[in-house]
Amino acid sequence: MPFIIGTPIPDNKILVQSVSHIYGIGLSKSKMLCQRAGFGDDSRGLNVTPHKSKFLENLMDKSNLLLGADLRRFQNDKIRKLYTIMTYRGLRHKKGLPVRGQRTHTNAKKRAHFNTNVS
Incomplete structure (x- = not known):
């Protein structure tokens, strides 16, 4: 189970919904971040490798938003x-x-x- 900004990403849940559980990220921002990171609409937590998780965190850092x-x-x-x-x-x-x-x-x-x- 990967962690992104201190929030666990469940393996069996759709990734867009899991990323939106991070405090300060809504569903639309989550969709945009997942698309930029190269995840499809049906990607799940199992598809997140440590490299991709780090890339997703870097995208969130570059967005200049306070999160978590x-x-x-x-x-x-x-x-x-x-x-x-x-x-x-x-x-x-x-x-x-x-x-x-x-x-x-x-x-x-x-x-x-x-x-x-x-x-």
Whole structure:
């Protein structure tokens, strides 16, 4: 089972779907990357050799996108910055409530319910 950017690629799954499981890559970007790497539409994880996997990783690096753990870290840093400057959005994130103006009178009860560190 090959790993690409820390994400396992299952042997029996179609490669385009497996590559789209990498955090930050959607289905359309996955199709484009697989075509550039020379994989067909019906390629599976078994067809990925270490050389091809390295080539696919190099294509992803050249795309200048944040992927995987780097993207998660970037997003968490942005949210943490909202906490520190005490914005409304930061406080909503911290309390585990909806951030983008959704109503809480009848909906969004589970989001606050499952948050254990409400302050």
